[in-house]
Amino acid sequence: MDNNKQKTVLILAANPTSTLRLRLDEEVREIENGLQVAKHREQFKLVHKWAVRSRDFYRAILEHQPQIVHFCGHGAGVDGIVLEDDTGQPSLVEKEALARLFKLFAVKGVECVVLNACYSEEQAQAISQYIKYVIGMNQAIADKAAVAFAVAFYDALAAGEEVEFAYGLGCSQLVRLGEHQTPVLKKTLIHKADIQFVAGDIPPNPYQGLSAFGEKDAEFFFGREKVTNELFEIAHRQQLVAVIGASGSGKSSVVFAGLIPRLREEGTWLIESFRPKSQPFDELALALVRQLEPNLDGVEKTIKVGKLAESLKKGEVKLHQIASQILENKPHKQLLLFADQFEELYTQCLDKEEQQRFIDTLLAAVHQKSVTLVFTLRADFYGYVLSYRPFGEALEKFGHKPLTLMSREELRAAIEQPAQKLSVELQTHLAERILDDVGQEPGNLPLLEFALTQLWSKQNNNSLTHKAYDEIGGVKQALVKHAEDIYRQLSEAQQQRAQRIFLSLVRLGEGTEDTRRVATSKEVDNDNWGLVTYLAGSQARLVVTGRNDKSGEETVEVVHEALIREWGRLREWVDKNKERLIQKRKIEAAAIEWSDRGKSRDYLxxxxxxxxxxxxxxxxxxxxxxxxxxxxxIQKSIRHRRNNNAIRTSLIIPLGLLFLIGLLTERELNKHNNRQILATRKLNTSSAAISRAAQELVRSGESIDSKYDLNGVDFNEGNIIDFRNAKLIGVKLIGVKLVGADLSSAYLRDAYLSGANLERANLSGANLESAKLSGAKLSGANLRDANLRDANLSSAYLRDAYLRDAYLRDANLSGANLSGANLSGANLESANLSGANLNGANLNGANLNGANLSGANLSGADLSGANLESANLKDAEFGCSTTTDQPITECTDLRNAKNLTPEQVKQAKNWQEAEYNPEFRKLQRKFRF
Structure with a gap:
């Protein structure tokens, strides 16, 4: 390497959220320290980028023109190196793509590439066709070894040594670790003039298509410099910055790629962004937690976000208090929150009171000058802002920046300058032709970007041509033509399913244009998710997938509202089904409210x-x-109606008015007497009498609530233990004996059942949400379809209990005995099962997303088909067990477990003894452990 001029070392780091945490910060810090103290430190400039995506990879090289490119992160052998996608999830870049990329940059001065990732030798071999020095790893490399090699390698270069010597020094530091043969140096004697380019070798695309420009795309964001400067000045003058413009005017891009990078350059701003979506407090809380505890992850993060969202919603904690906590010990810093696509507060959050509480929460912090709030809003939703007086008054006080259409010269810059930066030219008069087609119609900006994206892929000899522009259909037809091409490639069955998917992604406007909506995988049907994934892929790119950070559900939305507006086929689907879509949304909204209210009969x-x-x-x-x-x-409502009709029919008996009055009077008297028995609990009142009184009150339709103290009552002394459909809201039943009782479909929300004996009780379909069942005896109990969300079952005895399809989300089962229990299909999302005994339990198909299984005994448990995404398996006990009932030894069964990573498994005890798929075994060897 030429040692006479300053060299730029570009470090690109990626560690997606669902992959094993690596010590990348330590690796970068040690390299930086070594270069700074080196004798020849003036010869090196170090630049590092975190959380790199595919396009960040090449953009960073374009921007900094490095001589050395260093990648640190995960590798996956033949599948490539692991970068991030737009949602922070892993995205593999294969060797062919890397080779073609570095072929382009070989002529730009890249001399050395270091792939400090497991199994990266294949990628190194491919890149070495064009780059003089390339280093890769021929197997997995431990974190400690990876750091040691990198530090020694750059220490040698900083001392003025050549690459071969630096490589040898790096390997020498791995001898004591037994990994000195893992790094492999590929050296190729090639001159950049010898590299031959073919038609397929085109620079990576600088245009964004239908996606907004992001913060990392700022270097290719042109044409909005004037607006960016104005917003920059406004952000320094006032606490509320509103960016209001028509759909497709580039509101999100001007903030993400214009304003925010300018503010970050000052070094005094802490910036977080979010979209309101359907749960605005949750989204705000997530943004705040990212600043409060940036290293928090998994279940702990989910719990923290949920608690903070609830506290903000109830007003128990104020936004300005959280802002003060974030800024504590950070003098001269300012907090900026960017609420993108604020119209979602009105289109996706259907609770008007919650909308107003959310706005009040934000405005209170703005008025106290503890937060700078920037938000973007579609102009056709301006009336919604004005309809809530405090919001309208705030906007009047601070003013707002209407985002007007781009001028012809601004559009020219957006068209020409990204291409020029990559040494690609537009044929004569092509820019003028494109500008004429764009015109001055609102909403044409995303259509322009999409057309440019399509045009870029058809360039010829670094030139964008008129012929290619004709082929894509120009600005007006490029998007429609693309959508139709993708649709026609689908089979007839897939086309039918695609129609359902797209209809679920459109929210009908009420005095406004139709907008896109975020749908969950359940809404579009899990069976259609494969097609959703294809439509979101690089070939189609018609929808965007993501994940709800709180619930963990996969989500999907249309890539841009321009698709809804411009694609004739989709408009036809919407217009044809408009009335039925409205009706469907009303039913779905009623179902969500019913679910949120604990599936109460009052909301049927x-x-x-x-x-x-x-x-x-x-x-x-x-x-x-x-x-x-x-x-x-609907089914529960029909059943409820049928039961009510039966009751009415039974009452229409010609017994005479006086008899009916007498009968009703007697019933009221009986109710009064039973209430007295429960309320007074006289010393001489037997458990049998209390049991009968309680059951008669329940049968008469009366609820038993917390004013009745039934602690310690032995209901088994009564002849009949029948509390079917009972309402026992918050009732204190601590230590009661209800062995074999029928509590099917009972309403026991918030009930106190700590220490209760419910052995062999029938609790199928019961609502036990938030019930206190710590230490309760539930061995052999039937809890099928029971709702146990947020229930406290810590140390409960549930041996051989039947919990199939039970809803146990967020439940506390720490220390519970669940040995032999049937939990197949149960929803245990985010449940606390730390230290629980699940020896021989059936968890086939259970949802354990984000569940805490630390220290749990899973010996012999059946977890085949279970969803273990983000589940905490630290110190969980895997292995084999033999029960008295079943003398055959059963081992922890993790075959076909979903979303299970080798990193999770490695934290468990005796993890080698569990049963896995052969494919999973192979996967373990691909990543660094």
């Missing part, structure tokens, strides 16, 4: 509403199928 459908929902369900098409929750609501 009745009368015409139920009749219309029944009719819709019977006549629904595949494209407008209701969600499982909505279907459940």
């Amino acid at each position: 459908l009745q009368g015409k509403q139920l009749k219309d929902a029944e009719s819709f369900q019977k006549t629904q098409t595949v494209n407008l199928a209701l969600s499982g929750l909505a279907c459940d609501l």
Whole structure:
């Protein structure tokens, strides 16, 4: 290497959220320290980029023109190196893509590439066709070894040594670690003039298509410099910065790629962004937690976000207090929150009170000058802002920046300058032709970017041509043509499913244009998710997938509202189904409210509403199928109506008015007496009498609530233990004996059942949300379909309990005895099972997303098909067990477990003894442990 001029070392680091944490910060810090104290430190300039995506990889090289490119992170052998996608999830870059990339940059001065990642030798071999020195790893390399090699390698270069010597020094530091043969140096004697380019060798695309420009895309963001400067000045003058403009005017881009990079350059701003979506407090809390505890991850992060969101919503904690906590010990720093696409507060959050509480929360912090709030809003939602007086007054006080259409010269800059930066020219008059097609129509900016993206892929000899522009259909037709091409490539069955997917992603406007909406995988049907993934892929790019940070559910939305506006086929689908779409959304909204209210009978459908929902369900098409929750609501509502009709019929008996009055009077008297028995608990009152009184009150339709103290009552002294459909809201039943009782479909929300004996009790379909069941005896109990969300079952005895399809999300089962229990299909998302005994338990198909299984005994447990995404398996006990009932030895079964990573498994005890798929065994060898 030429040692006479300053060299730039570009370090690109990636450690996606779902991969094993690496000590990348230590690696970068040690390299930086070594270069700074070196004798020849003036010859080296170090630049590092974190959380790199594919396009960040090449953009950083373009910007900094390095001589050495150093990648640190994960490798996956033949599958490539692991970067991040737009959601922070792993994205593999294969060797062919890397080779073609470095072929382009070989002529730009890149002399050395270091791939400090497991199994990266294949990529190194491919790159070495064009780069003189390339280092890769021929197997997995431990974190400690990776850091040691990198530090010694750059120490040698900084001392003025050549690459071969630096490589040898790096390997020498790995002898004591037994990994000195892992790094491999590929040296190729090639002159950049010898590299031959072919038609397929085109620079990476600088245009964004239908996606907004992000903060990392700032270097290719042109044309909005004037607006950016104005917003920059406003942000220094006032606490509220509103960017309001038409759909497709580039609001998000001007903030993300214009304003925020300018502010970051000052070094005094802490910046977080979020979108309101359907749960605005959750999204705000997530942004705040990222600043409060940046290293928090997994279950702990989910819990922290949930608690903070609830506290903000209830007003128990104020936003300005959180801001003060974030800024504590950070003098001269300012907190900026960017709420992108603020119209989602009105289109996706359907609770008007929550909308107003959220706005009040933000404005209170703005008025106290503890937060600078920037938000973007579609102009057709301006009326929504004005309809809430405090928001309208705030906007009047601070003013706002209307984002007007780009001038012709601004558009010219957006077209020409990104291409010029990559040494690509537009044929004569092509820019003028494109500008004429764009015109001055609102919403044309995303269509322009999409057309440029399509045009770029058809360039010829570093030139964008008129012929290629004709082929894509120009600005007006490029998007429509692309969408139609993708649609026509689908089979007939896939086209039918695509229609359902897209219809679920459109929210009908009420006095506004139709907007995109975020749908969950359940809404579009899990069976359609494979097609969703294809439509989100690089070939189609018509939708964008993501993940709800709180629930963990996968989500999907249309890539841009321009697709809804411009694609004739989608507009036809929407117009044809408009009335039914409105009806479907009403039913779905009712189902969500019913679910949020604990599936209370008070929120079931009745009368015409139920009749219309029944009719819709019977006549629904595949494209407008209701969600499982909505279907459940309709069925429960029909059953409730049937029961009520039966009761009414039984009362229409010609017994005479006086007899009826007497009967009712007697019933009221009985109720009064039973209330007295429960309320007074006289010393001479037997458990049998209390049991009968309680059951008679329940049968009469009366709820038993917390004013009745039934602690320690032995209900088994009564002849009949029947509390079917009982309402026992918050009732204190500590230490009660209900062995074999029938509590099916009982409403026991918030009930105190600590220490209760419920052995062999029938609790199928019971609502036990937030119930206190710590230390309760539930061995052999039937809890199928029971709702145990947030229930406290710590140290409960659930041996051989039947919990199939039970809902145990966020439940506390720490220390519980669940040996032999049937939990197949149960929802245990984010549940606390730390230290629980699950020896021989059946967890087949259970949802354990984010569950805490630290220290749990999973010997012999069946976890085949279970979803273990982000589950904490630290110190969990894997292995084999033999029970008295089943003398055959059963081992922890993790075959076909979903979303299980080798990193999770490695934290468990005796993890080698569990059963895995052969494919999973192979995966373990691909990553650094």
